[in-house]
Amino acid sequence: MADYDAIVCGGGSNGLAAAIRLAEAGWSVCLLEANDDLGGAARTLESTLPGFKHDFGAAFFPLVAPSPSIVGRDLAPYGLRFVHAQVPSAHPFPGNQAIALGRSAVETAASIDKVHLGDGAAWFALDEAYGEIMKPFLRAQMQRWPFEELAKVAGRLRLAGGLQFARMVVSGVSAVADRFESEQAKAFITGPAMHADLQPEEPGTGVYALLLSMLGQRFGMPVVEGGTGMITAALEAKARGDGVEILTGRRVDRIVVERGRAVAVEAGGEAFSARRAVLGALEVHDLVRLAGPESFPPRALAEIRHYRRGLGTFKVDWALDGQVPWAAEECRRAGVVHVGDSLTDMSRSAWEAAHGLLPAKPTLILGQQSLADPSRAPAGKHTLWGYAHVPAVPTGDAGRPGDEVSWDRSSEAFLERMEAGIEAHAPGFRDRVLARRAWSPVDLEAADASLAGGDISAGSFAVDQQLLFRPGPSWWRWGTPVKGLYLAGASVPPGAGVHGACGDLAARQALADHDRPRLLAMTAAGAAAVAAAALAGRRAARR
Numbered sequence: 001m002a003d004y005d006a007i008v009c010g011g012g013s014n015g016l017a018a019a020i021r022l023a024e025a026g027w028s029v030c031l032l033e034a035n036d037d038l039g040g041a042a043r044t045l046e047s048t049l050p051g052f053k054h055d056f057g058a059a060f061f062p063l064v065a066p067s068p069s070i071v072g073r074d075l076a077p078y079g080l081r082f083v084h085a086q087v088p089s090a091h092p093f094p095g096n097q098a099i100a101l102g103r104s105a106v107e108t109a110a111s112i113d114k115v116h117l118g119d120g121a122a123w124f125a126l127d128e129a130y131g132e133i134m135k136p137f138l139r140a141q142m143q144r145w146p147f148e149e150l151a152k153v154a155g156r157l158r159l160a161g162g163l164q165f166a167r168m169v170v171s172g173v174s175a176v177a178d179r180f181e182s183e184q185a186k187a188f189i190t191g192p193a194m195h196a197d198l199q200p201e202e203p204g205t206g207v208y209a210l211l212l213s214m215l216g217q218r219f220g221m222p223v224v225e226g227g228t229g230m231i232t233a234a235l236e237a238k239a240r241g242d243g244v245e246i247l248t249g250r251r252v253d254r255i256v257v258e259r260g261r262a263v264a265v266e267a268g269g270e271a272f273s274a275r276r277a278v279l280g281a282l283e284v285h286d287l288v289r290l291a292g293p294e295s296f297p298p299r300a301l302a303e304i305r306h307y308r309r310g311l312g313t314f315k316v317d318w319a320l321d322g323q324v325p326w327a328a329e330e331c332r333r334a335g336v337v338h339v340g341d342s343l344t345d346m347s348r349s350a351w352e353a354a355h356g357l358l359p360a361k362p363t364l365i366l367g368q369q370s371l372a373d374p375s376r377a378p379a380g381k382h383t384l385w386g387y388a389h390v391p392a393v394p395t396g397d398a399g400r401p402g403d404e405v406s407w408d409r410s411s412e413a414f415l416e417r418m419e420a421g422i423e424a425h426a427p428g429f430r431d432r433v434l435a436r437r438a439w440s441p442v443d444l445e446a447a448d449a450s451l452a453g454g455d456i457s458a459g460s461f462a463v464d465q466q467l468l469f470r471p472g473p474s475w476w477r478w479g480t481p482v483k484g485l486y487l488a489g490a491s492v493p494p495g496a497g498v499h500g501a502c503g504d505l506a507a508r509q510a511l512a513d514h515d516r517p518r519l520l521a522m523t524a525a526g527a528a529a530v531a532a533a534a535l536a537g538r539r540a541a542r543r
């Protein structure tokens, strides 16, 4: 049986980040990946036509600048480079209008004022109150002991601001939107919150919208030159350089637990022994299945049973003959475009998806990577990336009540509905489409088992599933109730995103747990030596 200090299951960004951290500490590490290629949701595929590079999953990285685990290591020598469109994001409205998120509060406020004079001041007020705390607030969630970052947040907010911020954290974005008068500005602030699987009235969506907006304004919405797969390639090169053994095409079938401790992993008929730790950079329900439910106490199992998956996702890659012909020029320069005519429309589509219905007018999150990175498509051509939240298993269609629905039957019609949403703001869009590839929730899961039911966030973003409730109190700090078994995927804090922090923190926890007995023994030996010296000193003084 092959023998390592640690086995990492899953070769997405979190698995790779975990393996690197352990290898840097001198552990021997083997990483097992089910697919033939690494990266999971951080891959770039030629899924439509040759020469068109489409991000399969993650595409935009406003969260990467503050991440200590990916950008904290300089991956530029491994070919990683982030590039920006002229404008981070934009939101089109009927009447050829749009609001753009700029690279400063002045730019954003001016764009808002152009649509409705006066609403720019409300943006300035939000930016002044919360703009500067978002980076330390996010970084705090990426540390094992976030005292320094929390002190920065507290220092900037002071008492009155702290109470307001606490209120913001439990607010829906619809409450934040009330600070604006115009329907357009309300929709603009709501758009970023719709990346999550929640309705805009739900707690937590307010702070999520601010986080993405304020980070986007400060750090942009960068994409990776050559595609998100370059992050994976850089992490792979770093991991291999650190001595990690990487085996692809090895689906983990079982995590072996003996006397309450994870000791080995079985994959494709082969066994891999883990002297110190097994890290599952996998979806949490899958980790429980692989280790066997009988390995966990009933309370821990109940927490996972009640840990809710996020909504499903319907993702589309488009190969285009030219750029999207947006009527509003702001959208023609933007990396990300949010399509949803009003807060009410976006709320309705999220409500419909949450209630099992295919949304009649889906909210669209679109990415125009080729504007920032011409290497994504042949000369003069472009790519478009987009998704909408949908039910994992639809039970009806809000647009065509009474119709029978299933992803087999409904994918094509839903794709057309998404294209109609774009065409409404970009007449002539359909004529530019050379090829398209749609990924229903079923297709996404088939391509990456961790995207169960098309859930791209490894568990709902709901506020009751964050921090120590992610995935449950018995799974405290990246550990599990099984000794030597760690959760390193996005079902643990800080959650979804290609930052690698979940894997990095799980690895740090495994290292700390392994070192604890040695540290305790060293502390005890040190204390004994000090006591013996003091005793000897006292005896000598008496003599």
Ligand SMILES: Cc1cc2nc3c(=O)[nH]c(=O)nc-3n(C[C@H](O)[C@H](O)[C@H](O)COP(=O)(O)OP(=O)(O)OC[C@H]3O[C@@H](n4cnc5c(N)ncnc54)[C@H](O)[C@@H]3O)c2cc1C
Pocket: 009, 010, 011, 012, 013, 014, 015, 032, 033, 034, 035, 038, 039, 040, 041, 042, 056, 057, 058, 059, 060, 061, 063, 250, 251, 252, 253, 281, 282, 286, 313, 315, 387, 447, 448, 449, 450, 451, 456, 457, 488, 489, 490, 495, 496, 497, 498, 499, 502
């Ligand atoms: C459509 C979409 C859009 C997104 N947009 C963004 C974005 O713009 N920005 C952003 O930061 N994030 C985005 N995300 C989220 C982000 O991609 C994920 O949160 C992140 O990739 C999770 O990384 P991970 O390593 O935990 O899991 P994954 O990337 O899902 O990797 C899990 C890996 O484990 C492997 N695996 C599963 N089961 C087994 C098994 N039994 N044995 C061995 N291997 C196994 C899988 O094949 C996969 O390679 C998006 C995701 C999707 C799908």
